[in-house]
Amino acid sequence: MNGVLNIERQIFIAASPETVFRFFVERAFMARWFGEQHTLDPHPGGMFRVTVSTGNIVRGSYTEVTPHRRIAFTWGWEGRDDLPPGRSLVEIELVPKGGGTLLRLRHSGLSTTAETPFTPEEHRRRWANYLTRLEKAARIPDRA
């Protein structure tokens, strides 16, 4: 257990990895499932910035973009110190399966052992802040 924030999810999607991939690298596609405004520059080091709602902006940068297979980007909230940009990592893996795609997501960070400037207490405080903000973000109603 080396991370406070450590979530793994997976979901089967009846669409090809080629299609699913576009939802992580193209603005118009991402807008259909996450966020309102997007700046996406999908290559290692390129910007990942999504306005989730007014004043709630997720920012990070892509760390890995392997077409139709893997996408990874750092994740934090802009202008806040609870979970600043670059403080956590989201990794997406797309596995072809049965004519569709098995999508695996891992969101990790806030490690209590890694080389970060934060004390364990600070991690917990930041983690708590982070959840509060995620909870707000999750309440945004679906858009058609």
Place this chain on the structure above:
Amino acid sequence: MDSALRALADSTRRHILALVWHEERSASEIASEFSMSHPAVSQHLKVLLDSNLVSLRRSGTRRYYRVNQQAIARLQTELASFWDGGLTRLKQAAEQTERRPRRR
């Protein structure tokens, strides 16, 4: 869940939570960490207790608090459901995109 998140919205209460994360501490021990009055700290402890983020043990006249790890685990579940919501929308949109008949 809502009351837990509300309780966590306050920085003093998050600080208290960090203090009792690894071991239980008495109310006076906790209060000594803050410059505000003891009754003010007690009020924060009550909010944490009401939201179930900490548990209370009484010994004589002393009150000891410690973090409720199960409640924290539930908050982590909250993060998981945030992603589940997004991924479900993604699944629907991606499947719609390929609505044209595939091999069948």
